[in-house]
Amino acid sequence: MKKQLIALLFAVLPVSVFAAESGYPLDHFEANVADQASLQDGLKTYTNFCAGCHSTKFQRYERVADDLGIPHDLMRENIVFDGSKIGDLMGNSMDAEEAKRWFGAAPPDLTLVARVRGADWLYTYLRTFYVDPKRPWGVNNKVFPDVGMPHVLAELQGLQVDNCAGDSSQERDNLTGDKLCGFDLVKKGIMTPAEYDQAVYNLVNYLVYAAEPMQLERQRIGMWVLLFLLVLLVPAYLLKKEYWKDVH
Structure with a gap:
């Protein structure tokens, strides 16, 4: 009974509770699930950089292909890598116990992450990893301090350092809302900052779609x-x- 009550509590908590957990100001994200090109690019990024650890087990390959305008043969060739059938759920082959040993906790399923965390949270989170030699993976995150996840998109973004000292809750001007500090890029990725922001936008846009595929309908x-x-x-x-x- 206790577990059911906890689950119910998390279900009714507003997204803002999760978004404010670190006090770091979130950037606004405006989803556009009607933009199929954006969703297709987000699916590509998710498959290449996220699907190795995370699942979206409440989605089916076939439904995603149909919604995003991807022919089934291209979906099987470029997205389905584990021998699953086109009608199967988009699961994950990572062993949960192994994942706990590697990361401290099994990576969560991401089907509903945009509903639970919020699109603003995801968009800011994926853009605020910074170098921190004290952490096991050498990086930390402004939105989710001491997160156990490595910066899997570092190949695209590069590595950045935090140039702000002090309380993260004071990192915007109280009058204008402008950021008072940010990051300095110390190692370039294969994308420019603008290209990386667009890639993250597309990825989060795809996760917003995944959380509610029936939104347009x-x-x-x-x-x-x-x-x-x-x-x-x-x-x-x-x-x-x-x-x-x-x-x-």
Whole structure:
């Protein structure tokens, strides 16, 4: 019963609780799940850099391919590497016990991470790894201090150092909201800073889609429901007048 209560508590907690855990100011992220090119690039980045440790086991390859406009043969050739069938769930072959020994905890499934953590949190998190020789993997993170995850995107971004000293909660100007400090790039990656920001945007955009694949369909159906209710309002109002005309 205790476990169920804890799970319920986490389910109803607002995203802002998680987003504010370090006090670091988050950058705003505006998702666009209608942009198939962005989602396709995000899926590519996820497959190349995230899928080795993380799963999205509540998705199916076939559904993702259809939603993102990817032919099934290309999906099997470029995304499915473990012999899974096109209709299988997007699981992960990493052994949980081995992962605990390597990272201190098994990497979580990422299907719903954009709903749990929030897109702003993810976008800022993936861009704020910095060099920290005290940590086991040589890096730390401003949004998630002392995180056990290595900087898997360092090949793309390069390595940066934190040029800010002091309380992270004071890293924006109280009046303008501008950042008072940031990072200095000490080792270049294969992408420019602008290209890396775009790659991270696409990756987070894909994870936003993964958390709610029906988002566009829900919005489309919602418009038809509102239109139906608007049309229904007219006969409902006339019927009400007919029933109540003799009351007064």
